[in-house]
Amino acid sequence: MHIKDAVFLEDLCPKFRFxxxxxxxxxFTGKSCIYCGKPSESIDHVIPRSQGGLSKTENCVxxxxxxxxxxxxxxxxxxxxxxxxxxxRRAMAIRAWLEGDLRLAIRLLQWANPNFKEKNKNYEKDxxxxxxx
Ligand SMILES: [Zn+2]
Numbered sequence: 001m002h003i004k005d006a007v008f009l010e011d012l013c014p015k016f017r018f019x020x021x022x023x024x025x026x027x028f029t030g031k032s033c034i035y036c037g038k039p040s041e042s043i044d045h046v047i048p049r050s051q052g053g054l055s056k057t058e059n060c061v062x063x064x065x066x067x068x069x070x071x072x073x074x075x076x077x078x079x080x081x082x083x084x085x086x087x088x089r090r091a092m093a094i095r096a097w098l099e100g101d102l103r104l105a106i107r108l109l110q111w112a113n114p115n116f117k118e119k120n121k122n123y124e125k126d127x128x129x130x131x132x133x
Contacts, residue, residue, distance in 0.1 A: 021057075022043055024057075025043055025057065025060055025061070025062055026040050026043075026062045028062070028102060028105075028106055029061075029062045029106070029109055031062065032062065032109075032113075033062060033063050033064035033067055034061040034062055034063060034090065034093065034094060034097070034109065035063060035064075035067040035071075035076075035080055035083065035085070035090065035094075036064060036066075036067055036083070036085045037085075037090075037112070037113065038064040038066070038067075039064060040062030040063055040064055041063075041064055041065045041068075042062075042063055042064070042065055042068045043060050043061070043062065043063070044060070044061050044062075044063035044067065044068045044071065044076065045059055045060060045076075046059050046060070046061055046075075046076040046077070046094060046097070046098050047059055047075055047076070047098075048072075048073035048074065048075065049073075050073045051073070051075065057100075057102070058097065058098055058099070058100045059098065061076070061094065061097055076094060077091070077094060077095065077098075080094065087112050089108050089109075089111050089112035090108070090109065090112045092108050093105040093106075093108035093109045093112065096108060
């Protein structure tokens with residue numbers, strides 16, 4: 001049997017590939033909403049499809065249903081800035097994610113996680129004044 005004859009499950013079943021992709025997105029954040037940190041139950045388009053946003057990893061983030069529904073088809077970066085749970089570290093993470101730097105995004109999210117022990121309080125204070133993102 002030649003390799004070109006091989007039939008891959010993914011090719012046979014696009015839904016399977018889609019499910020795997022969705023799972024991998026949720027895994028990046030440990031299944032928590034990129035905006036508020038609650039359990040992620042959906043995939044949100046940072047730049048909505050209605051504004052030309054693509055369904056690729058860089059534009060798709062794990063989100064809880066509440067954030068996803070509330071945001072609707074607004075640009076996530078604008079929407080997020082108005083939220084009560086706004087955190088500049090998460091805003092930076094969303095931006096890094098959008099730019100395809102998932103490693104940086106995940107580091108920022110871990111840092112924004114309330115369970116994450118803060119070592120440098122001064123730096124955190126500086127960051128809370130970072131509103132120009
Ligand atoms: Zn949320």
